[in-house]
Amino acid sequence: xxxxxxxxxxxxxxxxxxxxxxxxxxxxxxxxxxxxxxxxxxxxxxxxxxxxxxxxxxxxx
Amino acid sequence: xxxxxxxxxxxxxxxxxxxxxxxxxxxxxxxxxxxxxxxxxxxxxxxxxxxxxxxxxxxxxxxxxxxxxxxxxxxxxxxxxxxxxxxxxxxxxxxxxxxxxxxxxxxxxxxxxxxxxxxxxxxxxxxxxxxxxxxxxxxxxxxxxxxxxxxxxxxxxxxxxxxxxxxxxxxxxxxxxxxxxx
Numbered sequence: 357x358x359x360x361x362x363x364x365x366x367x368x369x370x371x372x373x374x375x376x377x378x379x380x381x382x383x384x385x386x387x388x389x390x391x392x393x394x395x396x397x398x399x400x401x402x403x404x405x406x407x408x409x410x411x412x413x414x415x416x417x
Numbered sequence: 418x419x420x421x422x423x424x425x426x427x428x429x430x431x432x433x434x435x436x437x438x439x440x441x442x443x444x445x446x447x448x449x450x451x452x453x454x455x456x457x458x459x460x461x462x463x464x465x466x467x468x469x470x471x472x473x474x475x476x477x478x479x480x481x482x483x484x485x486x487x488x489x490x491x492x493x494x495x496x497x498x499x500x501x502x503x504x505x506x507x508x509x510x511x512x513x514x515x516x517x518x519x520x521x522x523x524x525x526x527x528x529x530x531x532x533x534x535x536x537x538x539x540x541x542x543x544x545x546x547x548x549x550x551x552x553x554x555x556x557x558x559x560x561x562x563x564x565x566x567x568x569x570x571x572x573x574x575x576x577x578x579x580x581x582x583x584x585x586x587x588x589x590x591x592x593x594x595x596x597x598x599x
Contacts, residue, residue: 397516398529410515410529 425460438464443492445512446500449535458514458530465530469511472501503534 364372384395389402398405426434442465444451453461468487471479475497483493504511515529 394516394518397518400518405515 425456427457427460439487439489441465442468443487443489445530445532446487446492446496450529450531452517452527452529454520455514455516455526455528458528461530462512462514466509466511468496469501469504469532470509472496473504475501500532500535507533 382395383392385391386393386399386402386404388404388407389399391399391401393399393401398410403410427437429437438461441451441453441457441461445461445465446468464486468483471483480493480497483496484490487493487496511533513529513531513533515531517527517529519525520527
């Protein structure tokens with residue numbers, strides 16, 4: 357069976373992982389309720405988008 | 418090879434794909450707004466707007482072409498009689514896609530796709546749902562009051578927006594109430 361001949365150095369390992377970084381998701385603040393939300397998305401907490409109520413979300417529920 | 422072809426197939430064979438799209442178009446015309454995944458919404462937009470353009474034409478030939486795709490008399494009639502005339506002054510851009518975030522279960526990104534002039538239709542549908550579920554009323558009142566009480570706290574927004582809102586909100590509020598019941 358084929359097997360690695362040599363153990364990779366720390367340097368090789370880190371080089372391999374140089375592309376594995378996670379990116380931070382974009383976050384903006386909802387102008388209606390001030391909660392954090394994804395830009396260009398309907399606000400999940402108050403259900404508005406660009407000043408208009410789009411969905412559901414009675415705050416009491 | 419399918420190099421550089423822009424159609425999306427959603428893992429469906431042509432017949433399945435076609436019926437899915439025509440069903441979704443019908444649903445959109447009848448309900449005014451449907452919830453689906455973002456990629457499907459984006460593909461649907463193309464077909465739905467094509468149908469509305471046919472509806473604006475309004476001739477018998479156009480009606481038959483619409484019928485060939487939509488295959489539903491009910492939807493085509495509504496499209497030609499109610500929906501399309503609202504778009505007389507608009508050249509394209511009849512639909513709007515609102516991104517909603519991710520669906521629990523398969524993490525699919527979801528969106529509403531709605532007819533731009535369809536707010537009335539959505540409200541109507543909500544009204545119907547409301548009529549069906551009469552006991553939803555007492556529950557619906559409380560959130561409305563709360564919304565009013567929290568409104569002044571948010572007055573940081575520029576006045577123009579604050580003024581606009583109450584006018585635009587009214588038809589939607591009924592929709593909001595009705596949904597709380599479901």
